Amino acid sequence: MNAPLRKVAIAVLVLFTLLIVNVNVIQVVRADGLRDNERNTRRISDQYNRERGAIVVAGNEIASSVPSAPDDPLRYTRTYAQGPLYAPVTGYQSILGTAEGLEEAEDAVLNGDDDRLFGRRVADLFTGRDPSGGNVELTLDPAVQQAAMEGLDGVTGAVVALDPATGAVLALASTPTYDPNRLSVHDPDAVRAYDSEITPEEGSGAVDPRSNQATDERNHPGSIFKVVVSAAALAGGDYTPDTVIAAPRDYVLPGTTTDLQNFGNEACDPSGQQRLIDALTISCNTAFAQLGIDLGEDRVREMAAAFGIDDETLDMPLEVAGSTLGTFEGDAQLGQSSIGQSSVQLTPMQAAMIASAVANDGSLMKPFLVDSIQAPDLSVIDQTDPEEMSQPVSAEVAEQLTTMMRSVVDNGTGRRARIDGVQVAGKTGTAETGTDAPDHNWFIGFAPADDPTIAVAVFVKNGGGTGGDTSAPIARAVLEARLGQGN
Amino acid sequence: MAGLTSAAGTDPNAAPVGTGPTPKRRNTELLLLGFAVLLTMAAQCIVDLTLTDALRPELATFGIWFSALWLVAHLVVRRFAPYADPLLLPCIAMLSGLGLVMIHRLDIAGNTLGRNNSGEDAPVQLLWATVGLALFIAVLVVVRDHRVLARFAYTLALVGLVLLAIPAVLPNSEINGAKLWIRVAGFSIQPGEFAKICLIVFFAAYLVDKRDVLALASRRVAGLELPRGRDLGPVLLAWVASILVLVFERDLGSSLLLFGIFVVMLYVATERASWLVIGLLLFSGGAYVAYQAFSHVRVRVDTWLDPFAYADTGGYQMVQSLFSLGTGGLFGAGLGGGRPDQVPVAKSDFIAAAIGEELGLFGLVALIVLYLVLVERGLRTSLVVRDGFGKLLAAGLAFALAWQVFVVLGGVTGLLPLTGLTTPFVAYGGSSLVANFGLIALLVRISDAARRPSAPPAAPVAKLTEAPTEVVGP
Numbered sequence: 008m009n010a011p012l013r014k015v016a017i018a019v020l021v022l023f024t025l026l027i028v029n030v031n032v033i034q035v036v037r038a039d040g041l042r043d044n045e046r047n048t049r050r051i052s053d054q055y056n057r058e059r060g061a062i063v064v065a066g067n068e069i070a071s072s073v074p075s076a077p078d079d080p081l082r083y084t085r086t087y088a089q090g091p092l093y094a095p096v097t098g099y100q101s102i103l104g105t106a107e108g109l110e111e112a113e114d115a116v117l118n119g120d121d122d123r124l125f126g127r128r129v130a131d132l133f134t135g136r137d138p139s140g141g142n143v144e145l146t147l148d149p150a151v152q153q154a155a156m157e158g159l160d161g162v163t164g165a166v167v168a169l170d171p172a173t174g175a176v177l178a179l180a181s182t183p184t185y186d187p188n189r190l191s192v193h194d195p196d197a198v199r200a201y202d203s204e205i206t207p208e209e210g211s212g213a214v215d216p217r218s219n220q221a222t223d224e225r226n227h228p229g230s231i232f233k234v235v236v237s238a239a240a241l242a243g244g245d246y247t248p249d250t251v252i253a254a255p256r257d258y259v260l261p262g263t264t265t266d267l268q269n270f271g272n273e274a275c276d277p278s279g280q281q282r283l284i285d286a287l288t289i290s291c292n293t294a295f296a297q298l299g300i301d302l303g304e305d306r307v308r309e310m311a312a313a314f315g316i317d318d319e320t321l322d323m324p325l326e327v328a329g330s331t332l333g334t335f336e337g338d339a340q341l342g343q344s345s346i347g348q349s350s351v352q353l354t355p356m357q358a359a360m361i362a363s364a365v366a367n368d369g370s371l372m373k374p375f376l377v378d379s380i381q382a383p384d385l386s387v388i389d390q391t392d393p394e395e396m397s398q399p400v401s402a403e404v405a406e407q408l409t410t411m412m413r414s415v416v417d418n419g420t421g422r423r424a425r426i427d428g429v430q431v432a433g434k435t436g437t438a439e440t441g442t443d444a445p446d447h448n449w450f451i452g453f454a455p456a457d458d459p460t461i462a463v464a465v466f467v468k469n470g471g472g473t474g475g476d477t478s479a480p481i482a483r484a485v486l487e488a489r490l491g492q493g494n
Numbered sequence: 495m496a497g498l499t500s501a502a503g504t505d506p507n508a509a510p511v512g513t514g515p516t517p518k519r520r521n522t523e524l525l526l527l528g529f530a531v532l533l534t535m536a537a538q539c540i541v542d543l544t545l546t547d548a549l550r551p552e553l554a555t556f557g558i559w560f561s562a563l564w565l566v567a568h569l570v571v572r573r574f575a576p577y578a579d580p581l582l583l584p585c586i587a588m589l590s591g592l593g594l595v596m597i598h599r600l601d602i603a604g605n606t607l608g609r610n611n612s613g614e615d616a617p618v619q620l621l622w623a624t625v626g627l628a629l630f631i632a633v634l635v636v637v638r639d640h641r642v643l644a645r646f647a648y649t650l651a652l653v654g655l656v657l658l659a660i661p662a663v664l665p666n667s668e669i670n671g672a673k674l675w676i677r678v679a680g681f682s683i684q685p686g687e688f689a690k691i692c693l694i695v696f697f698a699a700y701l702v703d704k705r706d707v708l709a710l711a712s713r714r715v716a717g718l719e720l721p722r723g724r725d726l727g728p729v730l731l732a733w734v735a736s737i738l739v740l741v742f743e744r745d746l747g748s749s750l751l752l753f754g755i756f757v758v759m760l761y762v763a764t765e766r767a768s769w770l771v772i773g774l775l776l777f778s779g780g781a782y783v784a785y786q787a788f789s790h791v792r793v794r795v796d797t798w799l800d801p802f803a804y805a806d807t808g809g810y811q812m813v814q815s816l817f818s819l820g821t822g823g824l825f826g827a828g829l830g831g832g833r834p835d836q837v838p839v840a841k842s843d844f845i846a847a848a849i850g851e852e853l854g855l856f857g858l859v860a861l862i863v864l865y866l867v868l869v870e871r872g873l874r875t876s877l878v879v880r881d882g883f884g885k886l887l888a889a890g891l892a893f894a895l896a897w898q899v900f901v902v903l904g905g906v907t908g909l910l911p912l913t914g915l916t917t918p919f920v921a922y923g924g925s926s927l928v929a930n931f932g933l934i935a936l937l938v939r940i941s942d943a944a945r946r947p948s949a950p951p952a953a954p955v956a957k958l959t960e961a962p963t964e965v966v967g968p
């Protein structure tokens with residue numbers, strides 16, 4: 008009987024090896040997936056049993072963890088002071104395991120796992136102190152954020168305001184907004200109910216408030232892109248604001264029968280030509296389409312890339328979708344792209360970066376939303392240093408562009424952005440959507456023009472009016488909120 | 495090993511060829527037992543310090559009790575089975591120690607969360623271990639020679655079948671959909687655990703008796719030595735019994751366990767691989783019909799194939815078990831550091847998941863290897879022991895342990911469909927613990943016979959050593 012016994016012994020060895028291999032697969036290969044599975048409540052209960060760090064704006068906590076009711080098995084509840092106002096920035100964290108905004112992007116700091124908090128974690132271990140997360144102090148200016156959200160009241164859109172000298176984000180607004188408090192309650196059914204309440208019906212055309220219009224959504228920029236084309240022209244040295252360029256009533260795009268027209272099908276100038284500065288002031292489409300074609304794809308593309316339009320996402324640390332020129336198939340498309348149509352798609356953040364670079368003597372500062380990371384005792388453990396991203400144009404060209412953009416606000420389509428006693432530079436944009444949907448309305452600008460403290464981009468989705476009518480007044484309110492503080 | 499096979503005749507006193515006096519290795523056993531007790535106590539302290547920030551006074555009581563348990567077991571083995579395999583006791587000491595630690599740990603989790611305030615299960619389990627030890631001692635004291643058991647084979651078969659049938663007949667025996675339990679004086683007893691051992695003893699006696707007929711009378715079909723139709727009787731009977739267990743007690747695990755043990759013992763007894771093929775065919779047929787006919791079998795299989803598709807219903811336990819294991823990862827959350835209480839019935843069916851979560855892959859593999867050592871020692875006993883009945887009995891008991899561990903751990907880790915079997919020695923549950931103590935007692939008894947040197951001792955060797963030292967004069 009010993010021969011079969013030995014075979015049985017070997018079979019047992021094989022069976023146990025199978026067990027061990029299978030356990031290896033689960034605990035090593037599949038471990039991360041299982042640990043982070045949204046149904047795995049361990050992750051969530053761990054998070055809610057330590058005090059998550061706060062998100063702070065100007066000394067006030069806009070997201071913080073407060074002790075839960077005594078009968079709540081999860082020790083802390085996440086609350087958002089002024090939830091709807093800051094929702095585009097904070098995002099939310101729900102017990103269903105979903106998170107967005109800074110709650111997701113800065114999760115490691117907020118929950119205390121970040122490497123920069125390592126020393127403190129070790130200390131917690133020895134002192135028996137309950138571990139808690141680090142705080143995230145933001146660059147936002149509450150007054151500017153407030154003005155931005157109020158300006159967007161009732162429309163779908165976004166406002167981004169930057170400090171051109173540093174790249175600090177002063178406002179990041181997106182509408183429609185939502186109340187993150189209703190997604191952070193500990194009753195899963197209540198969370199699901201609110202979730203389905205704000206999730207738009209398929210095909211209704213409505214927008215999910217959790218999609219960030221300022222950073223996630225890209226749209227045709229329309230005429231604000233003419234600033235980039237102007238920069239490409241001026242940077243070559245062969246154009247000045249006073250260079251006279253062709254500005255016909257109609258322009259048939261080369262190689263096509265497409266007749267490109269100006270807004271309202273009007274002539275830009277009775278003579279059929281005008282100075283570059285005048286073409287920008289009245290936003291002459293035929294002039295800029297032809298200018299873009301004259302400059303050629305390379306010069307337009309290079310300048311766009313220098314402003315940050317390079318298909319790359321940007322981490323600030325909210326992720327900003329990459330803005331793009333798309334690909335041009337011939338001059339006809341280059342002409343259309345030069346007026347911000349065709350395949351050109353920008354995020355409002357990118358639009359604000361264009362204004363910011365012009366405002367800062369041609370130097371584009373990398374946008375950042377987090378000013379500092381603080382340990383739970385408020386000691387600063389990491390501070391963001393302003394960083395130049397690129398220098399798309401020289402200081403001289405920036406000066407010329409500023410002059411042209413001032414003319415837009417003083418004499419042209421951007422009149423409604425004027426502020427008494429302050430020089431405002433800007434550019435409007437009214438972008439066709441390519442469908443029956445109403446046009447998008449844009450405005451980018453900065454103030455005071457001679458020494459800017461704020462650059463802004465306003466985007467109103469399918470606003471239906473013009474950039475000058477719809478978006479410029481919002482921009483003015485946002486600029487005033489900053490300037491009124493004596494900055 | 496043709497030599498050993500031929501030596502495995504009926505003469506139990508025939509000496510193994512070419513071996514000197516067998517060392518008893520009782521001190522090795524004592525040392526290993528001390529190590530197992532020490533590890534258990536260290537783990538208990540870690541659990542208490544992590545979860546309650548204090549060491550309870552009860553810990554001392556536990557320590558003394560637990561140590562005494564194994565000391566007594568050791569002394570009994572020293573007295574009544576001095577040549578027994580020295581690894582069997584330390585293995586089960588470590589396994590039950592680990593089980594007690596995890597059950598205690600889950601007790602604390604249940605009480606602090608105030609949810610399923612299940613009270614203190616660890617002391618109850620320790621009590622059961624004591625009862626198990628009593629059975630262990632009783633078996634070793636009463637059964638001085640395992641061959642005696644063969645005489646009671648048919649009685650034990652009857653006892654086994656009755657035990658197996660009791661829950662199906664009695665009312666109120668259903669727990670979690672399976673009818674496995676009888677309630678006696680407030681305790682739930684799973685008679686199937688004891689039935690298993692009775693039936694293995696019967697199988698061993700029966701097969702040793704009939705193995706020539708089952709092995710020799712055969713026809714050759716398609717390269718396989720197939721038995722005659724009338725010799726198929728026993729295997730068909732075992733198969734029908736398994737199916738009946740499945741139908742009337744809705745117990746997939748016991749059904750699979752009993753049938754598997756029987757087929758393997760049949761194979762060992764007859765050395766005919768055709769029995770394995772026949773067994774496999776019968777099993778496949780039964781499994782297919784069961785899948786078609788019984789919804790509870792279907793649910794088990796479906797949730798096994800894709801637990802996440804049924805994560806809120808039938809697959810809930812499985813998914814929670816996978817989360818528990820996955821979260822544990824390589825090194826585990828540490829004792830008291832995880833949330834194994836989130837897995838339903840973590841103390842009994844899913845205790846392996848709890849161990850995997852807190853002790854990690856290393857802990858779980860150590861557990862599996864511990865079982866492997868136990869099983870292979872049992873199979874080794876079977877190889878060495880000289881009488882056919884002992885050989886088959888040891889093989890059956892060892893394989894039963896292996897098969898049960900494979901089916902239950904495979905179930906918890908998603909390798910096999912879930913069954914209601916318990917993790918031997920580790921899981922909470924009195925019947926299983928007591929029955930397995932009995933099983934190990936039989937293995938200890940057989941291994942004692944296997945390693946005992948032939949009596950009388952080889953005379954010349956003894957004389958040489960006893961001879962006075964010759965003094966060489968100057």
